[in-house]
C-alpha cells in the first residue's frame with residue numbers, strides 16, 4: 001500500500017502564512033492575527049469585527 005505523505009506539514013522555519021489555511025498571500029497581521037484576507041473575513045464575525053463600508 002502506498003504511503004500518503006502530506007507535504008503541507010513539512011513547513012519549517014518562519015510561519016508567517018495564514019494560521020488557518022497556511023496561505024501567505026494577503027495575510028493580515030493586524031490585531032495580532034495571522035490570517036489571510038479570506039480567513040480573516042470568516043473569522044471577523046466570530047471575533048466581533050464589523051465590516052467597513
Ligand SMILES: [Zn+2]
Nearest residue numbers: 018021036039
Ligand atoms: Zn487563510
